[in-house]
Amino acid sequence: GENVEQHPSTLSVQEGDSAVIKCTYSDSASNYFPWYKQELGKGPQLIIDIRSNVGEKKDQRIAVTLNKTAKHFSLHITETQPEDSAVYFCASEGFNKFYFGSGTKLNVKP
Amino acid sequence: TAGITQAPTSQILAAGRSMTLRCTQDMRHNAMYWYRQDLGLGLRLIHYSNTAGTTGKGEVPDGYSVSRANTDDFPLTLASAVPSQTSVYFCASSEEGPNTEAFFGQGTRLTVV
Numbered sequence: 001g002e003n004v005e006q007h008p009s010t011l012s013v014q015e016g017d018s019a020v021i022k023c024t025y026s027d028s029a030s031n032y033f034p035w036y037k038q039e040l041g042k043g044p045q046l047i048i049d050i051r052s053n054v055g056e057k058k059d060q061r062i063a064v065t066l067n068k069t070a071k072h073f074s075l076h077i078t079e080t081q082p083e084d085s086a087v088y089f090c091a092s093e094g095f096n097k098f099y100f101g102s103g104t105k106l107n108v109k110p
Numbered sequence: 111t112a113g114i115t116q117a118p119t120s121q122i123l124a125a126g127r128s129m130t131l132r133c134t135q136d137m138r139h140n141a142m143y144w145y146r147q148d149l150g151l152g153l154r155l156i157h158y159s160n161t162a163g164t165t166g167k168g169e170v171p172d173g174y175s176v177s178r179a180n181t182d183d184f185p186l187t188l189a190s191a192v193p194s195q196t197s198v199y200f201c202a203s204s205e206e207g208p209n210t211e212a213f214f215g216q217g218t219r220l221t222v223v
Contacts, residue, residue: 001169009150032209043114043200043214044153089152093209097168098143098202102152 002094006101023090032093116215133201142184
């Protein structure tokens, strides 16, 4: 099946700085790559997604880039705020299922 | 809109006992999924269903079974619980399969002792 690897596992940044989380996937047929944010005690929620027909997508302070050739995609959060602190998961659609990375715990220090 | 509802919120279960985790969605989504979340391992797919009447195995199906008798409900059953099944379980649904946004429930924290 699909193998999704995510780095780093933890990330600590100062408020206002940028944060970058990277993922790789194995199934070259995958064409949908969502990112989820999970706050403590809650289920994951979609924050942004990208499909294979585009290389970059932006929504206010968050952006996602996709390199289909290298099979990796990244989440970029600019001007981080304390409320961005959470666990972030990348995912890939492969073999008609969702596969998730192992998660990145982001801590934004005020 | 309720979205996805899971029950119970948490449960302590004796090893060897059976239990069914309930999941109901009111969005009329075709696809539904069960994941378990363990520290450092992220979300691992247990079973999935792309449409009512069909189910499939995910990455870690052993010890679990599911059914999809209708669109709204997707229960997960542990026939004989073991301590390694201690985890947080999330149910999710998506409109047309894994190419569309997945909506997650609040999770069920299960402890097998």
